[in-house]
Amino acid sequence: MKAAYLVVSLLAFASVHVLASDPSPLQDFCVALNESATRGVFVNGKFCKDPMTVTSEDFFFPGFDKPGDTSESPGFFEKSADVNNFPGLNTLGVSLVRYDYAPKSLNPLHTHPRASEVILVVEGTLLVGFVASDQNGNKFFPHVLNKGDLFIFPMGLIHFQLNIGDGNALAFSSFSSQNPGENLIAHAVFGSNPPISPEVLAKTFQVDQKIIDLLEKQFQH
Structure with a gap:
């Protein structure tokens, strides 16, 4: 069925x-x-x-x-x-x-x-x-x-x-x-290669640069 x-x-x-x-x-x-x-x-x-x-x-x-x-994080495949x-x-213009x-x-x-x-x-x-x-x-x-x-x-x-x-x-x-x-937003912003300046990101998101540093550590390889 x-x-x-x-x-x-x-x-x-x-x-x-x-x-x-x-x-x-x-x-x-x-x-x-x-x-x-x-x-x-x-x-x-x-x-x-x-x-x-x-x-x-x-x-x-x-x-x-x-x-x-x-079975492994993030539980999505x-x-x-x-x-x-x-x-x-x-050339056929489709994918799945x-x-x-x-x-x-x-x-x-x-x-x-x-x-x-x-x-x-x-x-x-x-x-x-x-x-x-x-x-x-x-x-x-x-x-x-x-x-x-x-x-x-x-x-x-x-x-x-x-x-x-x-x-x-x-x-x-x-x-x-x-x-x-596919462009994963968090990976693109905080995991770019080379990294985007933390000052740029801090001003963009209007947060303390320490928060940006923490986020970049999560996504940088």
């Missing part, structure tokens, strides 16, 4: 996902080759495999039925199928992620700079939300999602997911890019 629900869920994503951000392809497909190191730079994509050597295996990605390990590990997605959440675990504040995201809850209950830009008054849009619910995170906006149920939760997200990217 659960497997059947997963199939229906993924088919629903195919019909719901109409947002697009990547350029439209000019050929049927362009299975990616990782040859940039030997053939120079590339822009907005990857080199293409000879289409005459492409097989159905290039468009196959297994394992989305298997739960991720949420994501499995991505994007152009970096699924070459058949190259499986999210597994332990009870009370959090997918922390982050952005996807190159994609809008549609999330579908398969099991459990999530509190989700995103924050609009200052153009829209930094308005916060929260919502509680239950099994079968969809929610959209617009491209580039800060958002999160929190498992507020007593059990595990499972969700799948579809992205309008083959390579949506």
